[in-house]
Amino acid sequence: MTPSVVAAPPPLSPVPRHRVGVVVEALLFLARRHGSPRLSSRLTDLVHALDADPGSWWAARLLGGTLARVPDAAPYTDVLRLLADRLVAWRARPRGVPPELGPAFWDGLRLPLETRCALLRRLVHADGPPCESGPRFLDAAARLLTGDPVAVLPYLIRWFEDDRPLPATPHATVATAAQALLHTHRRAAPDALTEALADSAHRLAGQLLTALAEEEPAMMCRAADRWAKDERPARRALAITHGLRVAPYARDDTDRTLLRYAALALLVRAADRELHGGALALLVRDPNSRDRHLPRALERFAAGDPTSRRAR
Numbered sequence: 001m002t003p004s005v006v007a008a009p010p011p012l013s014p015v016p017r018h019r020v021g022v023v024v025e026a027l028l029f030l031a032r033r034h035g036s037p038r039l040s041s042r043l044t045d046l047v048h049a050l051d052a053d054p055g056s057w058w059a060a061r062l063l064g065g066t067l068a069r070v071p072d073a074a075p076y077t078d079v080l081r082l083l084a085d086r087l088v089a090w091r092a093r094p095r096g097v098p099p100e101l102g103p104a105f106w107d108g109l110r111l112p113l114e115t116r117c118a119l120l121r122r123l124v125h126a127d128g129p130p131c132e133s134g135p136r137f138l139d140a141a142a143r144l145l146t147g148d149p150v151a152v153l154p155y156l157i158r159w160f161e162d163d164r165p166l167p168a169t170p171h172a173t174v175a176t177a178a179q180a181l182l183h184t185h186r187r188a189a190p191d192a193l194t195e196a197l198a199d200s201a202h203r204l205a206g207q208l209l210t211a212l213a214e215e216e217p218a219m220m221c222r223a224a225d226r227w228a229k230d231e232r233p234a235r236r237a238l239a240i241t242h243g244l245r246v247a248p249y250a251r252d253d254t255d256r257t258l259l260r261y262a263a264l265a266l267l268v269r270a271a272d273r274e275l276h277g278g279a280l281a282l283l284v285r286d287p288n289s290r291d292r293h294l295p296r297a298l299e300r301f302a303a304g305d306p307t308s309r310r311a312r
Contacts, residue, residue: 024065036075043079051086064100073109084122091126103140117155127168149189153196160202179204194223198238213246220246221255228262240278247285260286
């Protein structure tokens with residue numbers, strides 16, 4: 001008896017590219033049915049597939065299409081960190097960033113602001129040199145800053161701690177790029193900027209406040225006035241430090257009045273005796289208050305108070 005022959009199944013045809021939307025829907029359904037950890041696992045596999053095959057049309061589009069459509073991308077933060085790190089590594093090889101995963105993709109993700117800023121801090125390393133055209137991740141950070149400066153400022157100031165050089169800009173680091181962004185967009189929310197910088201003890205924050213004293217005296221005079229009335233001793237000390245720095249540039253009557261009020265507010269605080277020399281120095285610089293306070297300022301000067309010397 002002749003044994004029956006079982007025919008082999010025909011080879012599976014590849015899914016046509018125009019069906020990519022159906023596959024994305026299937027991945028989204030996986031998350032709805034089994035939770036974000038299952039989808040995270042699949043997306044991680046896609047990142048590794050794209051890493052192994054730079055030309056993988058499917059991996060790039062499934063990653064971009066799926067992550068862009070999840071209602072909340074926060075559960076996939078680990079996947080996004082991995083993807084961001086791979087984009088940076090690909091740029092270093094060198095290898096371009098897939099268009100599907102460029103700055104526009106990251107702009108559209110539904111993420112908490114803190115997470116978005118932290119990811120951009122990684123991604124700026126994937127930017128090309130200034131001569132290279134096309135969208136840049138540093139520009140995405142600028143858009144974020146101008147879109148909601150009050151909310152973004154504290155997160156961008158955290159970049160000051162990152163001294164890694166930017167491959168695309170040899171003499172810049174993540175920290176100095178953030179400082180430059182804040183300086184460029186300093187008028188978006190000026191009072192919020194000075195407060196956020198005052199909250200930071202980093203030297204780059206101090207450098208920027210010093211630059212603002214010369215370039216934006218009205219901004220810094222308002223800050224000195226606020227800080228002089230603040231209940232925090234560190235803020236009142238800043239009122240003197242930066243009040244004295246901005247005083248040579250405060251030529252407007254409104255600005256000089258603010259500095260005068262700041263100095264007077266500090267003088268009435270007995271607990272701030274160490275600041276009184278600086279406050280008197282501010283008052284002596286102002287023609288409207290010089291005569292009244294000059295004798296006391298000279299006494300402080302004769303006693304060796306270093307801050308009173310700033311009146312000259």
